[in-house]
Amino acid sequence: MEAILFVGHGGRSPVGNQQFIDYIEAFMSEVDVPIKEFAFHERVEPNISQAIAACVEKGATDITVVPVLLLPGLHANIEIPKELTAAKETYQNLTIHYSNPIGINEKVIELLEKRLMESGFKKSNKEAVLLLSHGSPDPVAATELQKASLLLQEKINTTVMEGYLTSSPLYADQIKRLLQDYQQVYIIPYLFFMGGFKNHIEESLSHLMIDTPKKSLTLCECIGYVDELKPILKERVHNKDRVLRH
Incomplete structure (x- = not known):
């Protein structure tokens, strides 16, 4: 059976x-x-x-x-x-x-774009995106997240980078790099559930905003357990x- x-x-x-x-x-x-x-x-x-x-x-x-x-x-x-x-x-x-x-496929990329649009993303040349994942010692996970970044970048026609909570490149460092060239950075947690990470991320973003008061950071909803x-x-x-x- x-x-x-x-x-x-x-x-x-x-x-x-x-x-x-x-x-x-x-x-x-x-x-x-x-x-x-x-x-x-x-x-x-x-x-x-x-x-x-x-x-x-x-x-x-x-x-x-x-x-x-x-x-x-x-x-x-x-x-x-x-x-x-x-x-x-x-x-x-x-x-x-x-x-x-x-894994990475068109439905996931469409969901990432949806998370951006929900947060006010305008597809302007002043905006960039960071995909934020937990981090894994297995390089296959990083390769797949890079694939997601490239596909999303192609779809929305702006820079998309990856950053991690627990491994290199750390998400805060990646956000700093993006803020050098862009006015606003959208962060999409590549997670089903943020849990305790949410407070940690929001605190880190607040510190980054103190250093770059004329720039904007937007934390999007995580991927979540969704019908898509x-x-x-x-x-x-x-x-x-x-x-x-x-």
Whole structure:
């Protein structure tokens, strides 16, 4: 029997975790598969092994695992597959397919443009954009975010750069660079949920504004758990990219 398992990141914020649960439970009602479960990669239960056990108890013989992550990186490329491989050792007759994360595509670029327009972006030559991500030790994540920057830049015809919360290039340094040449910089958090990062980011932007009082910084809404991403998730449900073997 076929099953689908959606895997979210999991974090310290109960609000962010609940947003994932609400979004995925609503989405699962649109998926025509007999067994549907969700799990968190870290910090929160159900974890992946618990969710796989639940699928098997319900009769699953074939599970497609969909990482509900914006970018490929350490979690999607290494850690989650490692957990799934361990599950194969436990359930040797179980077939596990592993799909790709959301990644970069036209729907995501359109959503980024929407976030800009909601914040008053005018597509003038005095405006620039920064995509702000958490940061990952996996270079694949940085490559994908660069791809998003280039596609968005082509779409809106102004400079788009990337910056990170925890790795180089740091977002504050990138904003300083943009403010040298542009009057206004829009910052789009490339995140599902900002949580505690929001206060940290807003404080950093306030300090930057003190140094450049004649310039403007606008913090846009983050990507969020939105309907625009559901068609991509539906594609991931049906695109079984690889089969994990023990």
